[in-house]
Amino acid sequence: MERTVETLGVPMDLGADRRGVDMGPSAIRYGGLNAEFETIERSIVDGGDLSVPHPEEGEAEAGTQLGGKAKYAEETQTVCERVAKRVSSVRDEGRFPLVLGGDHSIAIGGVNGVTDGESTGVIWFDAHGDLNTPQTTPSGNIHGMPLAAILGRGVFADKPWAHCPEVDEKNVAMVGLRSLDDGETSYIRDSDIHAYPMSEIDQRGITAVTEEAIDAATTGTDHLYVSLDMDFLDPDEAPGVGTPVRGGVTYRESHAALEMVQDKAGDSLCGMDVVEVNPILDRENRTAELACELAASALGKRIL
Numbered sequence: 445m446e447r448t449v450e451t452l453g454v455p456m457d458l459g460a461d462r463r464g465v466d467m468g469p470s471a472i473r474y475g476g477l478n479a480e481f482e483t484i485e486r487s488i489v490d491g492g493d494l495s496v497p498h499p500e501e502g503e504a505e506a507g508t509q510l511g512g513k514a515k516y517a518e519e520t521q522t523v524c525e526r527v528a529k530r531v532s533s534v535r536d537e538g539r540f541p542l543v544l545g546g547d548h549s550i551a552i553g554g555v556n557g558v559t560d561g562e563s564t565g566v567i568w569f570d571a572h573g574d575l576n577t578p579q580t581t582p583s584g585n586i587h588g589m590p591l592a593a594i595l596g597r598g599v600f601a602d603k604p605w606a607h608c609p610e611v612d613e614k615n616v617a618m619v620g621l622r623s624l625d626d627g628e629t630s631y632i633r634d635s636d637i638h639a640y641p642m643s644e645i646d647q648r649g650i651t652a653v654t655e656e657a658i659d660a661a662t663t664g665t666d667h668l669y670v671s672l673d674m675d676f677l678d679p680d681e682a683p684g685v686g687t688p689v690r691g692g693v694t695y696r697e698s699h700a701a702l703e704m705v706q707d708k709a710g711d712s713l714c715g716m717d718v719v720e721v722n723p724i725l726d727r728e729n730r731t732a733e734l735a736c737e738l739a740a741s742a743l744g745k746r747i748l
């Protein structure tokens with residue numbers, strides 16, 4: 445993994461129905477990202493924020509019609525293409541891309557930016573499946589679809605801005621699940637995805653589960669991408685998220701999981717995002733501060 449980290453803010457909330465996660469990147473910067481990285485031998489540069497279209501200002505560019513229900517589909521395509529391009533050039537320049545969200549739809553751009561013909565494992569820390577398609581979604585919100593898009597499910601199959609053929613279901617591990625829509629449950633059951641719901645974390649513990657998730661995502665792949673939706677945590681710890689769900693992991697469990705990513709797969713880690721921080725719902729920026737801590741844990745920060 446590259447030593448220098450470049451952060452890339454994506455002030456995007458169109459995928460979450462305009463609810464305030466567009467302020468996530470600033471909140472994370474205020475949360476002390478630089479200070480977190482000072483203690484590890486890794487420099488961090490701020491790549492600034494990407495521009496996100498404002499549909500009401502007529503700024504949206506033409507994109508793909510997805511059919512079904514998918515709000516702001518064109519704008520989401522535009523943003524994800526921009527993210528992919530920037531992530532790819534950060535890697536070309538020898539730095540590690542850390543994408544700050546913004547709603548989870550931007551992970552489509554993050555993963556597309558790192559694949560580049562190489563087989564890629566993905567670990568998805570999340571309360572939700574994010575496996576809906578415009579045809580199965582209950583909400584029409586694209587932040588409930590990014591993993592389906594990356595895997596080319598349904599209408600996403602022939603959309604190159606979304607579908608990453610380099611990502612195989614068997615190298616996708618989802619950790620922290622506790623809120624799935626019906627279509628997502630049946631899809632996971634019929635797929636080769638490695639899915640770890642909270643009930644399994646309750647029984648086996650976070651370290652055993654995360655270790656298995658890392659194994660699944662790194663066996664036979666060239667590199668690993670990690671997507672961290674802050675609603676992976678219990679809302680008591682991380683109240684400032686777009687779609688909170690009770691019963692998530694604790695503060696220490698989240699650190700243990702992210703530390704393990706670095707310990708077991710640090711060399712193959714090629715990119716990461718931290719998404720769904722919503723300052724409007726937060727308490728004194730604690731969710732953004734925790735996002736900084738967890739990014740640092742994933743990239744090598746240790747207590748001792």
Ligand SMILES: NC(=[NH2+])NCCC[C@H](N)C(=O)O
Nearest residue numbers: 548572576583585587588687
């Ligand atoms: N990235 C997220 N927070 N996703 C929440 C998705 C919620 C719900 N499953 C939906 O599709 O609307």
Ligand SMILES: [Mn+2]
Nearest residue numbers: 571572673675
């Ligand atoms: Mn989620």
Ligand SMILES: [Mn+2]
Nearest residue numbers: 548570574673
């Ligand atoms: Mn998510």
